[in-house]
Amino acid sequence: MTTQVIYDLGANNGGDIPYYLLKGDLVVAVEANPALCDLIQAKFKVEIEQGRLVVENCVVKAEGESGEVDFYIHNVHHVLSQLPRPDADVIDGYEQVSLPSKTIADIIGQYGPPHYIKIDIEHYDAQILRALFAADIRPPYISSESHSIEIFALLVAQGGYDAFKLVDGRTVAEVYANHTITSHQGEKIAISFPGHAAGPFGEDVEGPWMSGSDFVQVLAIEGLGWKDIHATHRHQAATKPASLLKHLVGYVDRKSKAKSREMIKRFGKALPWGRRSAA
Structure with missing residues (x-):
């Protein structure tokens, strides 16, 4: 049986690891x-x-x-640390x-073909995507932070991907609180994500997959x-790409619920209209 390997590139403090261990x-x-x-x-000593x-x-x-390279650690916000000067x-x-440094090809060569790769490397995501595709590494599922439209272009033109979803990093903790996912063993499990986590991937991300032509319009709206x-x-x-309108309705609804949950949490109480919005 093939080992299902998940690569967490830019693992930060490990906020996504409990979920990945289930997948x-x-x-x-x-x-x-x-x-x-x-x-x-220290946190995952047993799993290691x-x-x-x-x-x-x-x-x-x-x-x-491979070898020593200069790296820049942010003095206040560790999520802003980066390889480029x-x-x-x-x-x-x-x-x-x-x-110390290693190339992405060497890392994958050591541990095996990926089922999913999460890329969240400050100011270096596009370079990693290019290296993956140049090495003919195209996992079934992949995600990358998208500060530039170049990310989408690379996924389409060099990666050959044709079905897409969007996850808003600012609302992951709210949108995916007590979120039901399907484990690697096929079990339905409720899981929550902390702030700054990337959240779920693949079929666990809410909403249907979108075609490239519809997805680029979503990016134009969402930024x-x-x-x-x-x-x-x-x-x-698992699902066929849905219409642009259906996706936008669902996406806006999820963001509205996330904002409602945030407001309820902030004020420490749920008003009647807040309960309905956050349901």
Whole structure:
């Protein structure tokens, strides 16, 4: 039986790992920041000992030789740490450190073909996508943060993906609170995600898959930024791509519910209209 491997590129503090452990046989968490890797290793000591989780404390690169590279850790917000040198007007907010690195092709070559790859590497997502496709690595499911339309273009033109969903990073904790997912073993399980988590992937993401032509219109309306584009191939999708109108109605409804939940939480009580909106 083929091992189902999930790659968490930019694992941060491990907020998505409990979910990924339910979705695959092996989770490979790649994180450059040593302090965050220490947190992950302490929190998931049992899973690491069981061989279900591997933590790669390294900078993931698109190409080149493995070895020490300069990496920039943000002094306040660790999620902003990055491999590319920060611009001159913000570089004072970073600490430059030397860390070990590996190419994405080497990492996947070590642990096996991916079932899903999550890419959330500050200012370096597009480079990783290009490297994956150049190495003919096109997993059944993939997602990438999309600060640029280049991400969508790469998924279509080089990746050959033709079915898409969108996850708004700002509302993951609200939209996917007590969210029912299907585990690798086929069980229905309710799970929640913390703030700054990427959230679910594939069929666990709410809403139907969309065709590329409809999805690009959604991007035009929603904009880019802290949003993850999820992609697969139509023949693998459990649901056929839906109409643009149906998707937009569902997407707006989910965002409205998320805002209602946030308001209820903020004020510490649920008004009658709030309960209906957050249902």
